[in-house]
Amino acid sequence: MNEEPLRRTALFDVHRALGARIVPFGGFEMPVQYAGILAEHDAVRKRAGLFDLSHMAQFELRGADVAAWADTLTVNHVATMKPFQARYNIFTNDAGGAHDDVIFYRLPDRWLLVVNAGNAHKMWDHLQAHCRGDVQLTDLRGERALIAVQGPRSVEVLAPLVDADIAALKYYTCAETKAGGVSALIARTGYTGEDGFEIFLPAESASGLWDALISENRALLAPCGLGARDVLRLEAGMPLYGHELTEEITPLQAGLAWAVKFSKPSFTGKDALAAQAAADGFPRIAGLVLDGRVPARAGYRVLRAGKDAGEVRSGSIAPSVGNKSIATALLERDSATVGTRLGVEVRGTEHPATTVALPFYKRG
Amino acid sequence: MAQPAGLLFSKDHEWVKLDGDVATIGISDYAQSSLGDIVYVELPRVGATLTQFAGIGVVESVKAVSDIFTPLGGEVLEINPALEADPALVNREPFDGGWFYKLKLGDDAEKSNLMSGADYDKLIAEA
Numbered sequence: 194m195n196e197e198p199l200r201r202t203a204l205f206d207v208h209r210a211l212g213a214r215i216v217p218f219g220g221f222e223m224p225v226q227y228a229g230i231l232a233e234h235d236a237v238r239k240r241a242g243l244f245d246l247s248h249m250a251q252f253e254l255r256g257a258d259v260a261a262w263a264d265t266l267t268v269n270h271v272a273t274m275k276p277f278q279a280r281y282n283i284f285t286n287d288a289g290g291a292h293d294d295v296i297f298y299r300l301p302d303r304w305l306l307v308v309n310a311g312n313a314h315k316m317w318d319h320l321q322a323h324c325r326g327d328v329q330l331t332d333l334r335g336e337r338a339l340i341a342v343q344g345p346r347s348v349e350v351l352a353p354l355v356d357a358d359i360a361a362l363k364y365y366t367c368a369e370t371k372a373g374g375v376s377a378l379i380a381r382t383g384y385t386g387e388d389g390f391e392i393f394l395p396a397e398s399a400s401g402l403w404d405a406l407i408s409e410n411r412a413l414l415a416p417c418g419l420g421a422r423d424v425l426r427l428e429a430g431m432p433l434y435g436h437e438l439t440e441e442i443t444p445l446q447a448g449l450a451w452a453v454k455f456s457k458p459s460f461t462g463k464d465a466l467a468a469q470a471a472a473d474g475f476p477r478i479a480g481l482v483l484d485g486r487v488p489a490r491a492g493y494r495v496l497r498a499g500k501d502a503g504e505v506r507s508g509s510i511a512p513s514v515g516n517k518s519i520a521t522a523l524l525e526r527d528s529a530t531v532g533t534r535l536g537v538e539v540r541g542t543e544h545p546a547t548t549v550a551l552p553f554y555k556r557g
Numbered sequence: 558m559a560q561p562a563g564l565l566f567s568k569d570h571e572w573v574k575l576d577g578d579v580a581t582i583g584i585s586d587y588a589q590s591s592l593g594d595i596v597y598v599e600l601p602r603v604g605a606t607l608t609q610f611a612g613i614g615v616v617e618s619v620k621a622v623s624d625i626f627t628p629l630g631g632e633v634l635e636i637n638p639a640l641e642a643d644p645a646l647v648n649r650e651p652f653d654g655g656w657f658y659k660l661k662l663g664d665d666a667e668k669s670n671l672m673s674g675a676d677y678d679k680l681i682a683e684a
Binding site for chain 2: 214225226229230231420424486487488490509510540
């Protein structure tokens, strides 16, 4: 997998100066933690956290045919989006599996598409290969940064530095405005289960905004790494590509049927997904809560009455779920029923667990 | 940073405090700091016989599972009962409340395979 050297975001030196622990992720050297994963998690649930998400690839789409074209490659509606709206979507393969899960942002004169870092090459190739009609693709990687402010006090933290009235911004909408004096796109989106904003801005302006946010909010805002982000998203029941959603695990299996619009005339993988939905017997992602505190890690076997029932896809100790050990697992259909008693095999020992509904955590 | 006085260390970052033929064992401050937030510790059963430097349990942080290699061999006399409910004790008090287990030393000569706090400081300075 070591195809090319690791890249750094525009904020790399800032992370280093803050004492971050750096790990490879999605082709980048990224901060996994600063003060500690649990302290950062706590900041996001109770106050606010600041994330560098510049590793995620940003593609700009222009042209009269973007919406109609993108509708043929994805499960959710694109053409029905209004300017300044954001929408979750999934690019599918012919078998209904997922190339990537993404967010489209519609602007008056263009679209922004944000894809997972680990899928950036694959997605760029996929878009190029299927490009047709009046569609122009621009790869903004390296030019644009992405910073997220997440947590119940996000408005308070961010509003003083932004021209637009972000308190009035609705969930999954965005505004073109200035942040720290620089042109930016600000969206009320996130991946933590809390209120929050994602700020798209020129890479060369990222450290200025980051430093301003930190210095003006010392008591409120904690820099947060990918470790906290993963626990937060897992508690909130949000899929992580490569875990709950893959080229093999379809959106229906991942519990994302709400995003699959069979009313669209056609899209890649539609027939396969329709057949899967009709048959209904497919393995699917469900939540598990273990009786004990042992962490269930991706790849661990799940057993029902001593027989294979599936596999853990993600797991963590969950501070927002009473410090319980929680996991997602791809389970055969009957074991995915809420209340089913199962076992997770950890180092040869079976630890009892129960199937639960997702999400594990909802903000109050 | 100087290590607490009177302890011996293994290159696997475990510490040993000897009281006659009873050894109390834990992981170093350097080890807990490297691991990050500790959320689970799995220890051998009381009565188990351990062989020096064998993997005898695991310590898990939010992100990772790490083996515990016993720095001395012997019979397990006691495990720290506080760690099940509060594994973060290992982060807060690695040399005190966060101890892992006590064992009855099997072979006194095994001590010579361990290092002093000063030598351990050198080891982690090079890491």
